[in-house]
Amino acid sequence: MFWEFFTFELKFRLKSISTYVYFFVWVAFNFLNVASESFGPIGNANGKILLNGPYANAVYNTGVCLFGLIIIAAIFGTSILRDFQRDTYQIIFTKPISKFAYLGGRWAGSLVTTVVVFSGSMLGEFLGTLAPWADHSRIAPNHLWWYLQPFLSITVVQIFFLGSLFFAVAALTRKIFVVYVQGATFFMVYVIGITVFSATRSLERFWSGIFDPVDFVLLDDITRYWTVVEQNTLLLSCLLTLHLASF
Amino acid sequence: MAVTISGLSKTYPNGVQALKNLTLTVGNNMFGLLGPNGAGKSTLMRTVATLQDPDSGTVHLDGLDVVANKNEVRKVLGYLPQEFGVYPKISASDMLHHLALMKGITSKGERKEMVDALLQQTNLWSVRKKALSTYSGGMKQRFGIAQALLGNPRLIIVDEPTAGLDPAERNRFLNLLSSIGRDVTVVLSTHIVDDVRELCPRMAIIGNGELLVEGAPSDALAALNGKIWSKIVSTDEELRAMDSEFRIVSTHLIGGKHEVRVFEDASPGAGFQPVESDLEDVYFLNLSRQSGSQTAKAQA
Numbered sequence: 402m403f404w405e406f407f408t409f410e411l412k413f414r415l416k417s418i419s420t421y422v423y424f425f426v427w428v429a430f431n432f433l434n435v436a437s438e439s440f441g442p443i444g445n446a447n448g449k450i451l452l453n454g455p456y457a458n459a460v461y462n463t464g465v466c467l468f469g470l471i472i473i474a475a476i477f478g479t480s481i482l483r484d485f486q487r488d489t490y491q492i493i494f495t496k497p498i499s500k501f502a503y504l505g506g507r508w509a510g511s512l513v514t515t516v517v518v519f520s521g522s523m524l525g526e527f528l529g530t531l532a533p534w535a536d537h538s539r540i541a542p543n544h545l546w547w548y549l550q551p552f553l554s555i556t557v558v559q560i561f562f563l564g565s566l567f568f569a570v571a572a573l574t575r576k577i578f579v580v581y582v583q584g585a586t587f588f589m590v591y592v593i594g595i596t597v598f599s600a601t602r603s604l605e606r607f608w609s610g611i612f613d614p615v616d617f618v619l620l621d622d623i624t625r626y627w628t629v630v631e632q633n634t635l636l637l638s639c640l641l642t643l644h645l646a647s648f
Numbered sequence: 649m650a651v652t653i654s655g656l657s658k659t660y661p662n663g664v665q666a667l668k669n670l671t672l673t674v675g676n677n678m679f680g681l682l683g684p685n686g687a688g689k690s691t692l693m694r695t696v697a698t699l700q701d702p703d704s705g706t707v708h709l710d711g712l713d714v715v716a717n718k719n720e721v722r723k724v725l726g727y728l729p730q731e732f733g734v735y736p737k738i739s740a741s742d743m744l745h746h747l748a749l750m751k752g753i754t755s756k757g758e759r760k761e762m763v764d765a766l767l768q769q770t771n772l773w774s775v776r777k778k779a780l781s782t783y784s785g786g787m788k789q790r791f792g793i794a795q796a797l798l799g800n801p802r803l804i805i806v807d808e809p810t811a812g813l814d815p816a817e818r819n820r821f822l823n824l825l826s827s828i829g830r831d832v833t834v835v836l837s838t839h840i841v842d843d844v845r846e847l848c849p850r851m852a853i854i855g856n857g858e859l860l861v862e863g864a865p866s867d868a869l870a871a872l873n874g875k876i877w878s879k880i881v882s883t884d885e886e887l888r889a890m891d892s893e894f895r896i897v898s899t900h901l902i903g904g905k906h907e908v909r910v911f912e913d914a915s916p917g918a919g920f921q922p923v924e925s926d927l928e929d930v931y932f933l934n935l936s937r938q939s940g941s942q943t944a945k946a947q948a
Contacts, residue, residue: 416738497720497722
């Protein structure tokens with residue numbers, strides 16, 4: 402029965418337009434990050450850092466996670482609230498289903514959907530490297546692992562934890578409003594917090610990195626004194642993964 | 649399968665007392681539950697269908713405690729809610745397969761056979777691949793009964809299934825219901841008296857969360873035999889005058905005039921014709937008796 406809920410969730414998402422819109426958002430986001438010099442943080446910054454290098458990818462993935470909060474909330478939250486929003490709960494809840502199959506199937510289906518949707522960022526980045534007008538002196542030959550490693554160690558981990566959080570909040574409150582407010586609040590508080598923090602030009606780097614749930618500060622802490630060569634060749638270890646997991 | 653309801657009470661957080669110490673036994677065959685809107689029918693149906701718990705009282709299904717054994721009950725239950733929605737872009741066939749799996753029909757062949765048979769039975773075969781969200785009210789209601797029949801349930805609860813259907817769709821739906829009613833228990837809750845008259849060998853009337861009548865419609869009709877009188881009056885003044893004088897069961901408009909039906913042991917006077925009692929008289933009489941006794945209680 403778990404399998405049925407899981408596959409039905411995927412089937413449902415496959416038929417839903419929003420899934421394709423989200424996917425396209427990430428394709429466009431990372432396409433522009435690479436293909437446009439005035440869009441992304443790397444394109445704007447030091448002119449020697451590779452646009453599709455390891456450091457760039459770590460930054461892109463962190464950005465995707467921050468802006469993707471709402472999308473994660475939208476996919477996970479609605480999956481568990483669908484039966485209340487669509488008024489189908491009376492039909493579903495009078496069937497002999499187990500909590501595990503129902504909740505687990507919906508959760509797993511949402512997780513897979515979200516990961517697939519967010520993988521659009523990798524496609525977008527790849528397409529960006531093909532753009533004829535892009536700065537090809539800053540684009541290295543594409544390495545699959547340079548794409549996958551940051552995606553798996555940052556984005557997928559964030560989807561797993563934030564998604565589960567939104568899912569749990571939705572299941573407990575049964576209100577989609579709360580889920581979105583929570584996502585938006587998280588986003589706002591973080592953006593305000595990090596803006597205020599950088600405005601202080603604080604030299605304190607340790608605790609701010611530890612308590613950064615999105616890891617922008619931590620990423621900066623680690624790579625702050627990396628040389629350009631290091632930024633273009635070294636993949637970040639699983640430190641970020643462990644750190645995100647600790648939240 | 650017998651449903652035994654005893655001492656059921658339910659008060660909602662907003663203070664509405666939906667059920668007041670209700671006791672009722674439903675046996676095999678089609679059982680009609682009649683009552684006006686807000687009588688507590690849906691609360692009763694939802695409680696038996698394991699969707700909500702009562703404040704006090706018990707519901708047993710052949711000795712099985714419904715509140716404590718929800719999943720056991722759900723295996724033998726078919727429930728058509730009063731109002732329900734559907735997922736967008738999902739076809740009737742896909743949704744029935746999805747629900748059949750929930751019902752525990754894991755064998756693919758068996759499931760396909762059952763879903764196909766139900767789609768035929770409910771006359772949805774030709775539209776089985778269309779999205780449920782595009783269905784008309786009658787089609788959606790027939791889908792509702794198809795999903796309630798999944799897994800050969802022994803207790804079927806249908807909550808106000810004919811409300812909002814046009815006469816043709818209503819007939820089709822009632823025929824469908826009567827074809828399944830023979831070997832299982834079907835509880836039909838409705839505010840439409842004709843639904844019960846046409847289908848149910850046994851019935852109950854509830855009003856304000858209390859049981860008013862229980863029994864066979866024919867018995868209830870026999871009790872009123874020769875005691876219903878009808879008179880046609882043309883003005884509202886006459887109507888009001890009669891209201892204070894007689895025990896009025898109901899008034900209908902016929903071609904702009906009022907047909908007044910009165911309940912009296914003997915002829916109430918000139919102009920009154922004896923008429924055959926119908927189930928609607930039983931219904932209205934019991935509801936007005938209840939409100940009458942409540943007014944009396946309030947005045948005492």
